[in-house]
Amino acid sequence: MLEGKRINLRIIEKDDLEILHQWMNDIRFVGEFSFTRQRSMSEIQKSFSEYSPDIGSFMVEKKDGTKIGVFHHFISKLFSDLVEIGYTIIPDKQGNGYCTEAVEIIVDYLFILKDIHRIQALTFEENIASERVLEKNGFKKEGVIRNIGYSGGKIRNGVLYSIIREEWDGPRILTNVRMD
Numbered sequence: 001m002l003e004g005k006r007i008n009l010r011i012i013e014k015d016d017l018e019i020l021h022q023w024m025n026d027i028r029f030v031g032e033f034s035f036t037r038q039r040s041m042s043e044i045q046k047s048f049s050e051y052s053p054d055i056g057s058f059m060v061e062k063k064d065g066t067k068i069g070v071f072h073h074f075i076s077k078l079f080s081d082l083v084e085i086g087y088t089i090i091p092d093k094q095g096n097g098y099c100t101e102a103v104e105i106i107v108d109y110l111f112i113l114k115d116i117h118r119i120q121a122l123t124f125e126e127n128i129a130s131e132r133v134l135e136k137n138g139f140k141k142e143g144v145i146r147n148i149g150y151s152g153g154k155i156r157n158g159v160l161y162s163i164i165r166e167e168w169d170g171p172r173i174l175t176n177v178r179m180d
């Protein structure tokens, strides 16, 4: 479990799949900028049963155990071998700084865990909340990728963000981890 100040990130387990099934098929949860294809329970079970050391899927929880979102790190589909992050917070818990803290935790975790030089995130151009979360965590905007995907009824541009190891001023949250 990755313990933050107001939230924890806990690896997704079998018991979480029921709520994930509900969330992932709910257009209010995935929001206007995410993938909204409907998925069966067996599809969700299969995707979480295929272990890969390159992928981490976490439940975002408040300290009292309330499940408020999901967080993933994975290998970028655009650029091989680059670590990318993605996240969703349930609508009625958005705007409380939870995703900002989740990104802070995962940046610490990935730079401590892996010999990587950058972490990146790709978001749609109009997704201001996602851009703010990244900027608040020191990610720099690298550029616009035109016509990257179809979402919410239209073709959209993407925006690529990254933080490189030299810019990381951590560990900021996972401070009980020895770095030597």
Ligand SMILES: CC(C)(COP(=O)(O)OP(=O)(O)OC[C@H]1O[C@@H](n2cnc3c(N)ncnc32)[C@H](O)[C@@H]1OP(=O)(O)O)[C@@H](O)C(=O)NCCC(=O)NCCS
Residues within 6 Å of the ligand: 029, 030, 031, 032, 033, 034, 086, 087, 088, 089, 090, 093, 094, 095, 096, 097, 098, 099, 100, 101, 122, 123, 124, 127, 128, 129, 130, 132, 133
């Ligand atoms: C993106 C998302 C995860 C952010 O989660 P969150 O917990 O609400 O994020 P935070 O509260 O930590 O920060 C959000 C920031 O965006 C700002 N924001 C949100 N909507 C905004 C808008 N329309 N215009 C300007 N700023 C906005 C908030 O004010 C806050 O910034 P601040 O702290 O400077 O005030 C959430 O909106 C979400 O789940 N969206 C649907 C899924 C999604 O788009 N995921 C990202 C895919 S790349």
